[in-house]
Amino acid sequence: MKHSQKRALPLLRRNLHRSLRIAAMALCLTLVAASFTLLQTTAARAADTPAACQALQQKYPALKGKTLVNAVNPHTPGYEALDPEDPSKYVGFDIDLGEAIAHCLGFKLSYKSVTFAALLTTLEAGQADIVISDIYATKGRAKAADFITYLKVYDGVLVAKGNPKKITGIDMSLCGTTAAENTGYVEVPLIQALAEKCKAAGKPAPQIQLYDNNANCIQAILSGRADTYINDANTVDGAVKAYPAKLSKATAVTLPYSVGIAVPRNKHDFRAAVMAALEAIQKSGMQEKLMAKWNLPKDQMETPKLVLAD
Amino acid sequence: MDLFLKYLSQPYLLTGIVYTIVITFGGLVGGSLMGIVLSAMQLSRFRALAVVARIYAIIFRGTPLILQMVFAYNALPLIGIKLSALEAAVLALTFNEAPFIAEIIRANVLGVDRGQTSAGQALGMRPAAIMRRVVAPQAFRMMVPALGNEAVSALKNSSLASVISVQELTLRSTQLASSTFDFFSIFFASGLMYIVLAGLIALVQILIEVALDLDRPDPRQRLAALMPWIRRELAPAPTAPLATGEAIATEAESAEAEPEPESDPEHLPPLDRAARERTLASAKVVLQIDGLVKSYEGKRVLDGLDLEVRQGEIVALLGPSGSGKSTLLRCINRLEGWDSGRIKVLGRHIGLSGNNVPLSPREIADARAEVGIGMVFQNFNLFGHLTARENIAGPLRWVQHVPAEQAARRADDLLDRVGLSHRADALPRHLSGGQQQRVAIARALASNPQMLLLDEPTSALDPELVAGVLGLIRRLAEEDGLTMLISTHQIGFARDVADRAIFLDGGHIVEDGRADRMLSHPENPRTARFLRVLSEDAPIPA
Numbered sequence: 001m002k003h004s005q006k007r008a009l010p011l012l013r014r015n016l017h018r019s020l021r022i023a024a025m026a027l028c029l030t031l032v033a034a035s036f037t038l039l040q041t042t043a044a045r046a047a048d049t050p051a052a053c054q055a056l057q058q059k060y061p062a063l064k065g066k067t068l069v070n071a072v073n074p075h076t077p078g079y080e081a082l083d084p085e086d087p088s089k090y091v092g093f094d095i096d097l098g099e100a101i102a103h104c105l106g107f108k109l110s111y112k113s114v115t116f117a118a119l120l121t122t123l124e125a126g127q128a129d130i131v132i133s134d135i136y137a138t139k140g141r142a143k144a145a146d147f148i149t150y151l152k153v154y155d156g157v158l159v160a161k162g163n164p165k166k167i168t169g170i171d172m173s174l175c176g177t178t179a180a181e182n183t184g185y186v187e188v189p190l191i192q193a194l195a196e197k198c199k200a201a202g203k204p205a206p207q208i209q210l211y212d213n214n215a216n217c218i219q220a221i222l223s224g225r226a227d228t229y230i231n232d233a234n235t236v237d238g239a240v241k242a243y244p245a246k247l248s249k250a251t252a253v254t255l256p257y258s259v260g261i262a263v264p265r266n267k268h269d270f271r272a273a274v275m276a277a278l279e280a281i282q283k284s285g286m287q288e289k290l291m292a293k294w295n296l297p298k299d300q301m302e303t304p305k306l307v308l309a310d
Numbered sequence: 311m312d313l314f315l316k317y318l319s320q321p322y323l324l325t326g327i328v329y330t331i332v333i334t335f336g337g338l339v340g341g342s343l344m345g346i347v348l349s350a351m352q353l354s355r356f357r358a359l360a361v362v363a364r365i366y367a368i369i370f371r372g373t374p375l376i377l378q379m380v381f382a383y384n385a386l387p388l389i390g391i392k393l394s395a396l397e398a399a400v401l402a403l404t405f406n407e408a409p410f411i412a413e414i415i416r417a418n419v420l421g422v423d424r425g426q427t428s429a430g431q432a433l434g435m436r437p438a439a440i441m442r443r444v445v446a447p448q449a450f451r452m453m454v455p456a457l458g459n460e461a462v463s464a465l466k467n468s469s470l471a472s473v474i475s476v477q478e479l480t481l482r483s484t485q486l487a488s489s490t491f492d493f494f495s496i497f498f499a500s501g502l503m504y505i506v507l508a509g510l511i512a513l514v515q516i517l518i519e520v521a522l523d524l525d526r527p528d529p530r531q532r533l534a535a536l537m538p539w540i541r542r543e544l545a546p547a548p549t550a551p552l553a554t555g556e557a558i559a560t561e562a563e564s565a566e567a568e569p570e571p572e573s574d575p576e577h578l579p580p581l582d583r584a585a586r587e588r589t590l591a592s593a594k595v596v597l598q599i600d601g602l603v604k605s606y607e608g609k610r611v612l613d614g615l616d617l618e619v620r621q622g623e624i625v626a627l628l629g630p631s632g633s634g635k636s637t638l639l640r641c642i643n644r645l646e647g648w649d650s651g652r653i654k655v656l657g658r659h660i661g662l663s664g665n666n667v668p669l670s671p672r673e674i675a676d677a678r679a680e681v682g683i684g685m686v687f688q689n690f691n692l693f694g695h696l697t698a699r700e701n702i703a704g705p706l707r708w709v710q711h712v713p714a715e716q717a718a719r720r721a722d723d724l725l726d727r728v729g730l731s732h733r734a735d736a737l738p739r740h741l742s743g744g745q746q747q748r749v750a751i752a753r754a755l756a757s758n759p760q761m762l763l764l765d766e767p768t769s770a771l772d773p774e775l776v777a778g779v780l781g782l783i784r785r786l787a788e789e790d791g792l793t794m795l796i797s798t799h800q801i802g803f804a805r806d807v808a809d810r811a812i813f814l815d816g817g818h819i820v821e822d823g824r825a826d827r828m829l830s831h832p833e834n835p836r837t838a839r840f841l842r843v844l845s846e847d848a849p850i851p852a
Contacts, residue, residue: 213488
């Protein structure tokens with residue numbers, strides 16, 4: 001008995017050592033795993049699937065069970081941003097819509113966060129499979145990706161409280177002012193086009209400061225570096241809500257664009273599947289419900305159409 | 311403040327640090343490995359490799375890291391290499407850091423005194439052994455601060471990986487700011503996180519510097535210096551020599567104050583010349599030089615020199631600066647190549663194989679070790695990071711593969727012989743010039759060479775230290791029967807000790823004869839003038 005105890009002790013110690021080592025290894029693995037799972041955002045799954053989705057899953061069986069990468073620029077609260085309560089999740093209308101499409105076609109989405117200007121290059125490089133990130137479908141951008149539209153564009157003009165520069169939209173009131181915009185935004189060329197007209201009227205041309213996310217553009221107005229930030233009306237409303245004492249929305253602007261889902265140009269099957277799923281979601285009234293959830297006005301809804309390069 | 315603390319402890323931001331560390335660490339490790347290769351290419355004797363490395367540096371040092379990140383992420387997929395964002399970031403940082411680290415390595419390798427490389431070669435060490443045992447340890451000590459800088463800059467550069475969607479600290483901070491509008495609290499929190507990370511790097515740097523500090527002989531003590539609360543337990547602490555100039559100066563002075571082991575050579579009885587001459591007449595020729603020609607940049611330093619030296623002969627090489635004395639000695643054990651002519655030493659042509667094919671540096675090193683020629687340099691060229699004992703024992707282990715214990719014993723015997731056994735554990739920089747040269751002589755003797763080449767062994771010494779070194783050389787001549795070639799300006803010493811004197815000028819032997827006769831009654835007018843000038847101790851007139 002005594003003998004075996006003596007022998008048991010080193011054995012016990014060895015076992016303890018081993019289990020400590022295993023525990024340490026497990027801890028490391030969990031840390032690694034945890035940091036990876038943090039990326040895999042589990043956005044709120046759309047409650048119910050439209051009936052047409054069953055048929056679509058049979059028509060496009062290749063997508064089923066896959067995990068596709070959705071590239072987003074998560075700096076647009078309301079559309080795509082981190083959940084302030086749980087920053088490991090992305091939330092917003094675009095996120096919900098993407099999840100609904102994925103659910104409809106039977107695949108899963110993981111998210112890749114990039115700057116706005118890198119959304120389409122990431123898609124082109126094959127580092128992402130789809131882009132649903134409040135990006136406007138223009139003919140120029142269609143050279144890099146095919147677009148399926150889902151919302152009309154309403155821009156808001158964000159200015160300092162009281163609109164000291166009396167800005168009234170993308171018009172002559174911008175002459176001599178400074179606008180903050182994100183690199184690659186469609187508003188940039190529209191504002192640049194005013195330079196000629198301003199000069200013809202004997203006024204200085206508008207200046208543009210380029211940033212790479214909404215937060216920086218909003219900060220530019222708060223710090224007095226820029227006079228206005230013209231972007232999606234809902235984003236502008238969000239900013240005013242966050243800083244009611246310092247910011248206000250001067251006016252709304254309609255742009256001749258639609259918001260679109262970008263998919264790779266050479267994958268026609270995938271494009272058709274996404275478009276069919278989007279149509280099913282609209283038809284079932286699901287998109288309207290999601291728009292209401294994120295406070296988007298009803299008349300922003302747009303029937304899906306393709307925007308392709310000429 | 312509450313928000314600041316909330317974000318400081320938020321797991322989302324803290325996990326971002328993991329990515330920041332992975333990118334920084336990966337980039338530094340990769341960059342160091344590539345940097346070693348690039349610096350080796352630049353230092354290589356093959357020009358083409360150096361050119362390739364230079365072009366690489368121009369491209370990757372000349373383009374912004376942000377472009378390299380985007381390239382690795384978005385352009386490589388076009389040629390079929392699709393890396394994850396994290397991999398692309400590590401790759402880009404590796405490629406970007408490599409040329410900077412290569413320059414740090416190259417500068418510090420070149421910063422190690424070239425004389426030590428010569429000394430290593432003369433001892434028969436192969437190029438790789440010289441790099442590993444002599445150059446690398448000293449270069450690494452010098453490059454630690456620069457590498458610390460590079461690590462901090464890599465840490466900050468890792469934030470650029472945010473452009474290619476790596477979820478590191480900066481990207482997470484900006485995203486969080488966008489969704490919460492708590493711009494400043496978030497950036498103060500992530501800024502503090504970066505400062506802590508950079509502080510950790512600085513701490514590692516200090517630990518490495520202290521651990522490598524040669525002036526603290528006991529490794530336990532090195533770390534104890536950082537932890538004053540345990541220093542008491544290690545008492546009584548020997549007073550470690552401080553690296554301050556003052557401390558060294560006092561120490562060197564006190565070392566010189568003690569009597570040198572050799573008495574003044576001027577007062578020793580002259581050699582028995584007749585007996586030596588008889589012996590030498592029948593001794594075999596151990597060094598034969600025929601028509602040696604060597605030019606530096608078009609200037610002929612050695613111009614068809616012929617020379618024969620017999621076993622046991624002590625030859626003094628005299629001549630004005632630039633007369634080719636050092637070059638001749640360096641050619642004899644192949645530290646220098648030459649243009650034409652032959653040198654046969656101890657029966658071999660060093661540097662040529664049996665078929666007269668030129669050998670590689672590594673093969674030349676082995677040939678030197680086999681032939682056995684010791685060399686003593688004007689500037690001592692002791693290995694700066696090794697103690698006196700290790701300077702002697704190290705090469706014995708590395709070249710002659712003597713077991714460690716035996717090598718240490720041999721080193722202690724030799725140090726005893728040159729009167730420095732009490733300084734066995736001192737670093738060269740804590741020894742006076744005279745002491746250093748005596749260690750250098752002991753090192754040259756360690757492998758029992760048959761021939762000793764001494765290149766102006768006392769020229770760099772203060773006048774009062776010359777006697778000790780000359781006395782030692784004289785004793786070697788008498789006791790060991792070594793063949794010696796000494797280039798020197800010490801006419802009195804040459805007259806007393808050398809069997810033969812040779813006067814070199816313009817790459818030729820101008821006069822060659824019995825040392826005592828030639829130095830007292832030179833036949834050639836140039837020799838006469840040179841000796842007169844030396845005895846007047848005046849600068850040579852232009």
